[in-house]
Amino acid sequence: MKNRFLNTSAALCSGILLVSVAIVLSVLSISSCKPKNLGSAVSGDAASKTYVAPGHYDEFYNFVSGGFSGQMSVYGLPSGRLLRVIPVFSLDPEKSWGYSEETKPMLNTSHGFVPWDDLHHVELSQTNGEVDGRWIFANANNTPRVARVDLTTFRTVEVIELPNSAGNHSSPFITENTEYVVAGTRFSVPPDNENGDVPINTYKENFKGYISFIAVDKETGHMSIAFQLRCPGVNFDLSHAGKGPSNGWFFFSCYNTEQANTLLEVNASQRDKDFIMAVNWKKAEEYVKAGKGKTIPVSYAHNVWNEKTHTGVSETIKEVLVLDTKELNDICYMIPCPKSPHGCDVDPTGEYIVGSGKLAALIPVFSFTKLQDAIAKKDFDGEYQGINVVKYESALYGEVQKPGLGPLHTEFDANGNAYTSMFVSSEVVKWNIKDLKVLDRVPTYYSVGHLMVPGGDSRKPFGKYLVAYDKITKDRYLPTGPELAQAAQLYDISGDKMELILDYPTIGEPHYAQAVPADLITKNQLKIFKLEDNGHPYFTNGEKESKVVREGNKVHVYMTTIRSHFAPDNIEGIKMGDEVYFHVTNLEQDWDVPHGFAIKGAVNAELLIMPGETTTLKWTPDRVGMFPFYCTDFCSALHQEMQGYIRVSPANSNVALTSSLGGQTSGKTEVN
Numbered sequence: 001m002k003n004r005f006l007n008t009s010a011a012l013c014s015g016i017l018l019v020s021v022a023i024v025l026s027v028l029s030i031s032s033c034k035p036k037n038l039g040s041a042v043s044g045d046a047a048s049k050t051y052v053a054p055g056h057y058d059e060f061y062n063f064v065s066g067g068f069s070g071q072m073s074v075y076g077l078p079s080g081r082l083l084r085v086i087p088v089f090s091l092d093p094e095k096s097w098g099y100s101e102e103t104k105p106m107l108n109t110s111h112g113f114v115p116w117d118d119l120h121h122v123e124l125s126q127t128n129g130e131v132d133g134r135w136i137f138a139n140a141n142n143t144p145r146v147a148r149v150d151l152t153t154f155r156t157v158e159v160i161e162l163p164n165s166a167g168n169h170s171s172p173f174i175t176e177n178t179e180y181v182v183a184g185t186r187f188s189v190p191p192d193n194e195n196g197d198v199p200i201n202t203y204k205e206n207f208k209g210y211i212s213f214i215a216v217d218k219e220t221g222h223m224s225i226a227f228q229l230r231c232p233g234v235n236f237d238l239s240h241a242g243k244g245p246s247n248g249w250f251f252f253s254c255y256n257t258e259q260a261n262t263l264l265e266v267n268a269s270q271r272d273k274d275f276i277m278a279v280n281w282k283k284a285e286e287y288v289k290a291g292k293g294k295t296i297p298v299s300y301a302h303n304v305w306n307e308k309t310h311t312g313v314s315e316t317i318k319e320v321l322v323l324d325t326k327e328l329n330d331i332c333y334m335i336p337c338p339k340s341p342h343g344c345d346v347d348p349t350g351e352y353i354v355g356s357g358k359l360a361a362l363i364p365v366f367s368f369t370k371l372q373d374a375i376a377k378k379d380f381d382g383e384y385q386g387i388n389v390v391k392y393e394s395a396l397y398g399e400v401q402k403p404g405l406g407p408l409h410t411e412f413d414a415n416g417n418a419y420t421s422m423f424v425s426s427e428v429v430k431w432n433i434k435d436l437k438v439l440d441r442v443p444t445y446y447s448v449g450h451l452m453v454p455g456g457d458s459r460k461p462f463g464k465y466l467v468a469y470d471k472i473t474k475d476r477y478l479p480t481g482p483e484l485a486q487a488a489q490l491y492d493i494s495g496d497k498m499e500l501i502l503d504y505p506t507i508g509e510p511h512y513a514q515a516v517p518a519d520l521i522t523k524n525q526l527k528i529f530k531l532e533d534n535g536h537p538y539f540t541n542g543e544k545e546s547k548v549v550r551e552g553n554k555v556h557v558y559m560t561t562i563r564s565h566f567a568p569d570n571i572e573g574i575k576m577g578d579e580v581y582f583h584v585t586n587l588e589q590d591w592d593v594p595h596g597f598a599i600k601g602a603v604n605a606e607l608l609i610m611p612g613e614t615t616t617l618k619w620t621p622d623r624v625g626m627f628p629f630y631c632t633d634f635c636s637a638l639h640q641e642m643q644g645y646i647r648v649s650p651a652n653s654n655v656a657l658t659s660s661l662g663g664q665t666s667g668k669t670e671v672n
């Protein structure tokens with residue numbers, strides 16, 4: 001049991017690992033005792049509450065982070081049915097994401113092609129503090145990036161890398177009109193333009209924590225780093241924007257304010273209180289306008305998907321604007337928060353800020369009004385690395401007493417209640433925000449990390465359901481070898497008592513998730529790409545235009561698909577040493593009729609081409625011979641007939657380049 005726990009805990013998000021040895025021991029005993037009365041935890045009518053009849057739609061879309069799979073998965077609620085897996089920072093052979101020539105630039109970074117990451121948090125765009133269903137953002141925790149997924153196509157359409165950062169964990173949280181997506185670095189490091197070749201134990205002098213404010217264009221969603229804040233070298237863990245009265249502020253939980261650089265599980269748990277850093281981003285904007293920022297040389301990738309050309313373009317950006325919060329010391333304030341805070345959540349009214357100290361025995365709730373008073377009166381308790389520290393009592397609204405063990409994250413319903421996940425005591429605790437009284441608690445199976453209420457971090461929670469994302473599943477599912485299914489648990493929270501109604505497995509390790517009423521998404525769905533709008537440089541507008549073009553050793557195949565053949569389907573005159581680019585245009589203009597393209601020996605993937613789209617597979621023949629290709633997606637009764645051949649000849653052969661369909665030369669053959 002000991003090994004089981006330690007192995008599983010290795011997969012947890014960073015913060016949870018900051019548990020002192022003594023606490024680990026107590027966790028072991030807690031996590032190893034199986035809750036009793038498993039059967040009685042689920043009532044008889046639970047099935048009817050999650051039953052969505054065949055042919056009927058779910059009420060909510062549930063977007064779940066995929067952790068170290070680098071992707072995001074989409075479920076229906078309340079059924080828990082898997083609808084889609086969206087590759088974000090990952091390769092996906094199903095969709096040729098990261099394999100097709102068009103998608104490769106989306107995974108470019110200053111380190112080169114990085115086809116993997118650790119995706120912890122998803123955040124839906126908001127208008128007036130309410131979820132609007134336009135985009136969903138995701139963070140890359142390893143090679144620091146923020147991505148935007150377009151919810152008309154369920155595709156990743158933009159990825160921006162973050163300079164001066166390492167371990168982009170406190171991300172991608174947004175302001176209430178999606179003015180900014182904010183990203184705080186988990187690891188402090190020497191900034192990119194300073195010498196990083198320094199002794200690690202010079203942390204205190206050389207390491208800094210950067211927070212990025214990424215501006216989001218209101219119409220297009222396009223992201224650009226507006227400015228960064230240079231902050232003390234600590235670990236930024238999580239954050240949330242103020243809303244309503246506290247709009248204009250952002251709140252970040254910080255740990256390792258001890259500034260340890262080794263054995264953090266002990267050395268970063270020394271202080272009784274760490275901090276929540278309150279950031280006045282409107283003030284920061286004023287300083288930017290007043291020219292107080294410094295432009296610093298950096299190098300980072302910005303990758304944008306172009307819907308016209310169906311192609312991603314990666315650009316390298318060379319500078320970033322930085323505000324120093326030590327010099328401009330009315331941007332940031334530190335609020336003491338016990339102890340190693342993880343979640344940092346703001347209630348729907350915008351007045352209350354909840355800090356979840358992983359090692360704390362209570363949950364502190366701060367008041368935005370009191371914080372403002374304290375700042376106005378300079379009610380400070382000294383400073384931390386040049387940042388004023390507000391007195392704990394001056395900002396505190398109150399404490400939730402004896403909530404449970406290991407509070408991590410809090411979400412809210414529309415009725416003034418908060419729900420906090422308790423990792424160590426494996427439960428969700430419901431409490432009232434006004435009187436801070438615990439109202440209810442339910443077990444989770446087991447060790448819940450994030451939890452989620454639809455709209456639960458916005459000004460307008462939809463309530464009704466709560467989903468717990470568990471770190472350990474142990475005996476909940478049929479065993480599948482050493483690694484067991486990752487899991488979500490759905491609770492009905494419409495009554496006074498929370499009620500467990502469904503378990504459903506998820507992909508990768510789920511951290512945060514969000515959910516949105518289905519109609520906010522369904523009304524905007526794109527069904528096909530219009531052929532007349534196709535601006536791909538290798539677009540083939542009808543079979544007549546299909547052709548093969550040789551440019552030195554590069555051969556471009558302008559190919560089309562329609563039920564149930566390729567044009568051309570016979571190609572000869574390819575030689576060893578050639579690089580062949582299949583640019584496949586799907587001529588269909590019907591919803592849900594993709595075609596596939598696969599060729600023997602391809603070292604990348606197949607293509608799956610949506611109606612009206614052009615996609616490219618690069619293929620380098622490795623031997624002389626005959627290479628069949630075929631459609632991978634069952635598209636019609638004659639799908640299995642949808643195939644062709646390519647003849648590959650020796651480098652010095654004189655076989656002419658030809659392409660044909662039905663024995664007729666298909667389009668032109670050009671040799672340039």
Ligand code: K7E
Pocket residue numbers: 012013014120121169238342408409449450510511512
């Ligand atoms: Cu708590 Cu990385 Cu948001 Cu996991 S994090 S649980």
Ligand code: CUA
Pocket residue numbers: 561563564594595596631632633634635636639640642
């Ligand atoms: Cu096209 Cu199967």
